[in-house]
Amino acid sequence: MKKALALVLVILVISCKKEKSEIATLNTNEDLNTELYGNWVGDFVAKVYDTTSNFVYVNKINIVIKKIEGNKVFGQSIVAGNSRPIAGEFKQVADSLIFTMKEPGDKKDDGKFEFSIKNNVLNGTWFSNNKKQAVTQRTFKLKKQSFEYNPNLMLPEDEAYIDYYSEKIDTIVETQTDSTTVPETYYQETYRSAGDVITKINSSTKKLTENDLKNLKKLELEILRNTIYARHGYTFKKKSYRQFFDSVEWYIPVSENVDAKLTALEKANIKLLERFEQYAEDNYDSFGR
Template structure:
C-alpha cells in the first residue's frame, strides 16, 4: 500500500514543479529598453501649418514636455504636457539608420487638441512633427526640437531680471486724437498694455513669508506673477496663455503636472492666499510698449 502511495505522489510532485516553472516563466517581467531616453524632453512647440480660412486667435509657440515613461520591446508609453493639458500617449519605436530611433506616438482620448507625434532622437535632440486629429482644427500641425531636461523643485528659482514683463494678451484699445500746429486733427486707435516692475524678480514667494506691508502697493499684474512663480517652480503647466507668456521662455521652467496642490509648502500656501486676496482689489497702469 505504501509503495502504491509513493508511486502516486512522486509523479504529482514532478507535475507541480513543472507547473511552477511554467508559471514563473510566464510571469517573468519584460525587459525595458533605452532607459536613458526616459524623462522630460522639453522645448518650443511651434506652429507649422494653420487653416488660413479661419480668423481664430492661436498661440504661435508653447513650451511642451514630451515625457517618455517606458519602452518595452517596441512599445512606448508616456504623456505630453503643454498649455495646461497632460495627455497620455501610446506608440511604437523602431531603429532606423546609424542607431537613430524613430517614434510614432498617439495621444489617447477624445480631447479636441489631441494628435499624433512622429519624431526621431539623434545626438541628444528629439525633433519632429505633431499633427492634429481634428481635420477642422485651426492649428493643423506643430513642429519641435526638444532636449532632455530634468525637473527638480528649487524654491530659490527666480525670474530673470533682464526681461520686460508686459502682458500682451490683456491689451486695451484707446482712441487717441492728435492736433497739429495748423489745427489739423488725426484720430486713431492705440493699444496699451499693463506691465510689471522688477519687483517680481526680487521677492521670493517660496522662501519668504509675505506680509500685507510687502504687497499692499503692488500692481495686480505683479501680484499675479509673484503667485504664479510659486506654481512654476513646482512644474505646473498653465492653461491661460496670459500666464504662459511669462514662464515659457524661462530656462529653468519645466511643465510636469496640471495639479501641484499637494506639493505646496506652508509658506507658499500662506503667500498664495495673501496674494489672491490683494489681487481682487489691486489695479494696473496701462501704457504703450513696442513688441
C-alpha cells in the same frame, strides 16, 4: 533506462539555460533604453495653421517617456495646460530611433506624435486629429531636461514683462495750435506691464506681508503667485500666464495639479496674494512689439 533519464536531464538543463539566456537578453535590451526615460522639453511651434484664427504660435512642451517594453512605448504629453497619456511604438533605423505615439483621441486637441531621437535630441512633428483646428501641425526639437523643485528659482531680470493679451485701444486726440485746424485723432495699443519687483521678491522662500504687496500692480501680484506654481512644474492653461514662463529655461511643465506639492509658506503667500489681487489695479502703457 538510466541513460534515457540522464539524456532527459541534460535536455532540461540546456533548455533552462537557453530560456535564462533569452530572458537576460530581453532584460539587457530593456536596460539599454532606460536612458530615454524622462522629460524632453522645448518649443512646440505652429507649422500648419489657419492665419485667420487666434492661436499661440509657440508653446513649451514636455514629452515624457515613462516606459519601454519591447518595441512598445508609453508616456505623457504636457503642453498648454493639458496633460495627455501617449502610447505607441518605436524602431531603430540606422543610428536613429523612430517613434510614433498617439494621444487617446477622446479630446478635440488630441493628435499623433512622430519623432526621432538621435544624439540626445528629440525631433519631430505633431499632427492634429481634428483638421478643423486653428493649428493642425506643430514641430518640436527637444532636449532631455530633469525636473527638480527648487524654491530659489527666479524669473530673469533682463526681460520685459508685458501682458500682450491685455490689449486696450486708447483714442488719442491731438489738439492743434491753429484753431482753424481740425484736431487729429489716432489710436494707440496699450498693455499691462510688471516692474522688476517680480524678479526681486521670492514668494516661495519669503513670508510676504501686506507692506510687501500694498503698492504692487495686479499683474505683479499675479506673476508672483504663479511663479510659485511654475517652480513646481504646473502647466498653465491661461495664455496670459504662459507667456511669462514658457521662455524661462528652468521652467518645465510636469503636472496639471501641484496643490499637494505646495509648502505651508507658499500656501499662505498664495492666499495673501489672491486677496490683494481682488482690489489691485493696473496701469496700461504703450510698448513696441
